[in-house]
Amino acid sequence: MRILLIEDDARLAERTAEYLRGHEAEVEIVGDGQLGLERACAGGHDIVLLDLMLPGIDGLALCKRLRVTSNVPVIMLTARGDEIDRVVGLELGADDYLAKPFSPRELLARIRAVLRRHHGTEPSDPAQVVRVGPLVVDRDRRTAALGEHTLELTAFQFDLLWVLARAAGRVLAREQLYNEVRRLRGDPPAAFDPAVDRSVDVHLSKIRAALDAAAPEGAQLIRTIRGVGYVLGAEAP
Numbered sequence: 001m002r003i004l005l006i007e008d009d010a011r012l013a014e015r016t017a018e019y020l021r022g023h024e025a026e027v028e029i030v031g032d033g034q035l036g037l038e039r040a041c042a043g044g045h046d047i048v049l050l051d052l053m054l055p056g057i058d059g060l061a062l063c064k065r066l067r068v069t070s071n072v073p074v075i076m077l078t079a080r081g082d083e084i085d086r087v088v089g090l091e092l093g094a095d096d097y098l099a100k101p102f103s104p105r106e107l108l109a110r111i112r113a114v115l116r117r118h119h120g121t122e123p124s125d126p127a128q129v130v131r132v133g134p135l136v137v138d139r140d141r142r143t144a145a146l147g148e149h150t151l152e153l154t155a156f157q158f159d160l161l162w163v164l165a166r167a168a169g170r171v172l173a174r175e176q177l178y179n180e181v182r183r184l185r186g187d188p189p190a191a192f193d194p195a196v197d198r199s200v201d202v203h204l205s206k207i208r209a210a211l212d213a214a215a216p217e218g219a220q221l222i223r224t225i226r227g228v229g230y231v232l233g234a235e236a237p
Contacts, residue, residue: 001025004045006036008054019104033057040066047073067093073114090156117142130165137165149214157203164232173229174200
């Protein structure tokens, strides 16, 4: 594994790199956001481990710029309690996040899982595949396809679609959708936050646009139930 670790805490970076190098990994450490972006965009790495608090360019801005030109897997390293930062990180295209302080062993397991999903080498558990009409959502491989069309979704959008697909035909409130995504990631439920509700609306609109573009003309797969939430299910034109 060729890993780019963008982390300005030199002691943490060296300790993490030492552990990963002991498990068949090549690790390049960069302590500055601007240089980290340049190295990530240059390619040659299998995965990027990205701290949020960086000099030069912070981790969120770096991830946003990186996603313009590269789909290299990204795991964000966040401080505990930075709830909004984690949500925004996933929205911007991060594949996973890990809260500090973390176990190097858990980090290695997350890296391997993300790489297996990214390369499609991990066989899918049938329980992790949901079919709703022509829509197939595979949580193990982190893929969603409508017929022959593969949908391009961020990690956060994919999780929202997975939750809707598992509950196909049932109306889910925004808060319920968000907390189900948190549960998938092992986080406790969060208190109501209007900013999160708006974020869910924005990303549901993007998911719906991706589905509608690939669906037969006139079909509608995600519907808004005014004052309640969203429901996924094929509807006749």
